[in-house]
Amino acid sequence: MNLRNLFVAALCIVASLVNAAEIIRISTHETDLVFRVGNDGRLYQAYLGKHLKFESDLQHLPNGKEAYLTHGMEDYFEPALDVRHVDGNASTLLKYVSHTSNKTLDGATETIITLRDPVYQTTAVMHFVAYPEVNIIKTYTEITNAEKKPVKLAKYASSLLHLDAKKYYLTEFSGNWAKEAKMSSTPLNFGKKVLDTKLGTRANLFTPPMFILSLDQEPTEDEGQVLLGQLGWTGNFRFTFEVDEDGRLRIISGINPYFSEYELGAGETFTTPEFFFTLSQQGTQHASLCFHDWARQYQLRDGDKDRMTLLNNWEATYFDFNEEKLCNLMDDAVKLGVDMFLLDDGWFGNKYPRSSDNAGLGDWEETKDKLPGKVTKLVDEATKRGIKFGIWIEPEMVNPKSELYEKHKDWVITLPNRDEYYFRNQLVLDLSNPKVQDFVFGIVDRLMTDYPGIAYFKWDCNSPITNIYSPYLKDKQQHLYVDYVRGLYSVLERVKAKYPNLPMMMCSGGSGRIDYKGLSYFTEFWASDNTDPLERLFIQYGYSFFYPAKATCAHVTTWNSTTSVKFRTDVAMMGKMGFDIKLSDMSADDLTYAQGAIKNWKRLRPAILEGDMYRLFSPYDGAHASTGFVSKDKSQAVVFVFDTYPRYGETTRNLVLKGLNEDARYRVKEINLEPNKQSRLRCNNKVYSGQYLMTVGIQAFSANKLTSHVLELTKE
Ligand code: GLA
Numbered sequence: 065m066n067l068r069n070l071f072v073a074a075l076c077i078v079a080s081l082v083n084a085a086e087i088i089r090i091s092t093h094e095t096d097l098v099f100r101v102g103n104d105g106r107l108y109q110a111y112l113g114k115h116l117k118f119e120s121d122l123q124h125l126p127n128g129k130e131a132y133l134t135h136g137m138e139d140y141f142e143p144a145l146d147v148r149h150v151d152g153n154a155s156t157l158l159k160y161v162s163h164t165s166n167k168t169l170d171g172a173t174e175t176i177i178t179l180r181d182p183v184y185q186t187t188a189v190m191h192f193v194a195y196p197e198v199n200i201i202k203t204y205t206e207i208t209n210a211e212k213k214p215v216k217l218a219k220y221a222s223s224l225l226h227l228d229a230k231k232y233y234l235t236e237f238s239g240n241w242a243k244e245a246k247m248s249s250t251p252l253n254f255g256k257k258v259l260d261t262k263l264g265t266r267a268n269l270f271t272p273p274m275f276i277l278s279l280d281q282e283p284t285e286d287e288g289q290v291l292l293g294q295l296g297w298t299g300n301f302r303f304t305f306e307v308d309e310d311g312r313l314r315i316i317s318g319i320n321p322y323f324s325e326y327e328l329g330a331g332e333t334f335t336t337p338e339f340f341f342t343l344s345q346q347g348t349q350h351a352s353l354c355f356h357d358w359a360r361q362y363q364l365r366d367g368d369k370d371r372m373t374l375l376n377n378w379e380a381t382y383f384d385f386n387e388e389k390l391c392n393l394m395d396d397a398v399k400l401g402v403d404m405f406l407l408d409d410g411w412f413g414n415k416y417p418r419s420s421d422n423a424g425l426g427d428w429e430e431t432k433d434k435l436p437g438k439v440t441k442l443v444d445e446a447t448k449r450g451i452k453f454g455i456w457i458e459p460e461m462v463n464p465k466s467e468l469y470e471k472h473k474d475w476v477i478t479l480p481n482r483d484e485y486y487f488r489n490q491l492v493l494d495l496s497n498p499k500v501q502d503f504v505f506g507i508v509d510r511l512m513t514d515y516p517g518i519a520y521f522k523w524d525c526n527s528p529i530t531n532i533y534s535p536y537l538k539d540k541q542q543h544l545y546v547d548y549v550r551g552l553y554s555v556l557e558r559v560k561a562k563y564p565n566l567p568m569m570m571c572s573g574g575s576g577r578i579d580y581k582g583l584s585y586f587t588e589f590w591a592s593d594n595t596d597p598l599e600r601l602f603i604q605y606g607y608s609f610f611y612p613a614k615a616t617c618a619h620v621t622t623w624n625s626t627t628s629v630k631f632r633t634d635v636a637m638m639g640k641m642g643f644d645i646k647l648s649d650m651s652a653d654d655l656t657y658a659q660g661a662i663k664n665w666k667r668l669r670p671a672i673l674e675g676d677m678y679r680l681f682s683p684y685d686g687a688h689a690s691t692g693f694v695s696k697d698k699s700q701a702v703v704f705v706f707d708t709y710p711r712y713g714e715t716t717r718n719l720v721l722k723g724l725n726e727d728a729r730y731r732v733k734e735i736n737l738e739p740n741k742q743s744r745l746r747c748n749n750k751v752y753s754g755q756y757l758m759t760v761g762i763q764a765f766s767a768n769k770l771t772s773h774v775l776e777l778t779k780e
Pocket of ligand 1: 378408409421456524526571572573574590593
């Protein structure tokens with residue numbers, strides 16, 4: 065060996081020793097995710113679990129499994145990254161290069177780990193942002209092509225996590241229109257379980273990008289280790305859960321690579337969406353509290369701000385309205401005592417008026433016959449009445465029966481050489497095209513410029529991408545699903561920048577497209593078109609695992625009028641409360657009831673909107689349901705109690721509360737009583753210690769069908 069070789073060999077040994085010592089720790093107050101650099105220079109996930117107290121213990125952790133597995137090397141299971149290099153080689157080997165760790169402005173810690181392929185120079189930069197107090201870790205990856213020509217990304221996950229437990233249970237949230245967030249749990253054994261979507265726009269129609277993974281035992285609210293994960297991507301996503309031959313689990317989260325092989329030009333970087341997760345050692349309840357707190361502090365648009373109650377006209381009128389009817393509804397809004405009137409679908413289109421869902425979408429000019437005084441008149445009428453005015457749009461869509469379609473067929477996602485087929489009589493505009501992005505931004509911008517009094521938007525999206533072909537992307541059709549979402553974000557970014565104080569509801573024929581990236585642009589989401597309160601108990605329960613009440617719109621309507629207005633209102637009060645009903649559908653007593661409930665909801669905001677939400681009794685567990693909210697200082701709490709269809713003479717158990725101050729004393733008072741009715745609950749007007757309420761509980765359930773009670777607890 066000559067001197068030069070000896071020197072190089074020595075350098076290699078030193079480098080590998082340095083690397084071998086490299087331990088990268090990503091921590092919240094409750095969780096540790098630890099990576100180690102192996103002697104081979106690769107990065108391994110050494111640990112994911114409960115926060116470790118002693119830093120000195122980290123050195124004892126074994127390497128574990130490779131952190132961001134690539135296609136073409138020794139691993140035989142699903143990879144996170146699959147790159148087709150310029151020379152046709154499809155293997156990538158990533159070696160550790162460096163890492164940094166810095167505090168972010170909002171008090172989190174961001175760790176950035178750079179990995180590089182020594183042969184192809186492809187880099188993968190992994191970002192981990194740990195929010196210590198709220199126990200959430202956000203992670204995403206940047207993939208850079210350092211070759212001289214474009215490469216193809218066949219797989220490009222946001223995150224790969226390894227877990228090792230005796231057993232795994234996956235809880236998924238499946239559904240369809242009006243049946244959102246149906247929960248079911250299944251054990252994971254050898255092989256793969258995939259949760260994904262290929263719908264493009266209304267991407268979550270069958271399942272939202274979120275899951276619960278329970279380790280060693282089936283998920284429970286208050287015990288056991290559970291991981292709650294969610295992808296921030298308003299489009300096709302895929303979660304792959306794969307158990308290997310040794311019973312170890314890997315979870316790969318990211319954009320669905322289905323029909324999305326992405327060409328990455330020389331020097332370009334692909335940034336994946338963010339994956340958010342929390343690991344709780346105390347079951348799902350604690351994990352949800354972490355997600356809610358994190359969302360309100362860091363992610364949800366205006367998470368720290370108040371929300372407006374509203375009256376929506378959709379179910380009161382559908383498309384059949386004029387100025388007079390709308391003004392009458394505004395009067396109803398005032399009578400009810402809500403903050404805003406929201407005008408829904410049907411206000412636009414002249415050549416093809418929007419009098420049903422088969423025409424007019426795309427032509428965002430007020431229909432002259434219906435609204436001769438335009439939106440100005442409506443904003444003025446609302447202002448006169450002392451309420452705000454909001455408006456519905458569905459700006460990404462077009463009906464073939466529209467002027468927009470006639471003028472700009474080149475802006476529409478549709479196959480040039482086949483018959484068109486429609487979902488709700490409409491097609492999707494091609495948001496990968498910057499001109500279409502300008503058009504969509506222009507819809508909001510025009511309305512806000514002409515009518516600066518508009519105080520709220522409901523942004524709908526009723527169709528998945530059909531007839532999949534972008535006239536703009538030409539030979540890069542496989543970019544459409546990804547570029548569509550990027551186009552949407554670029555529009556939403558512009559809207560948020562120009563109108564930073566404009567609250568917006570994210571809607572998609574119900575909740576067909578919610579996720580936490582979308583909710584960085586929207587203040588709330590429409591949980592479901594299904595407002596039957598019995599169904600809503602399940603839908604709202606499902607979403608409560610990830611979303612706080614503040615983000616979850618819940619309206620009182622005429623769906624399932626066999627239930628009382630009280631029952632319907634009590635269910636809606638557990639979310640961002642609203643109404644979509646004519647006062648003529650309510651009795652005088654119902655109106656009095658609703659007025660009181662709105663006042664109560666506003667008064668109880670410190671608990672319902674800003675406090676901690678506790679799932680006290682699951683609707684999946686029988687003929688009852690209950691949710692409690694406790695203000696952060698634990699001085700105020702409100703408990704919603706429902707009996708759905710109990711058996712005749714059923715013996716009910718006490719309702720045990722959560723989240724109170726053990727040592728404090730609380731007066732329990734039944735509120736939301738119907739006019740002239742007295743509380744018949746034994747606990748009404750009694751004082752209990754927090755400990756008693758959380759240990760023995762109170763008799764709040766009954767064997768009476770379709771009854772509900774709202775209890776307010778005030779610290780004495
Ligand atoms: C969707 C929404 C509804 C309503 C209609 C209007 O279905 O979910 O709330 O806005 O569109 O067409």
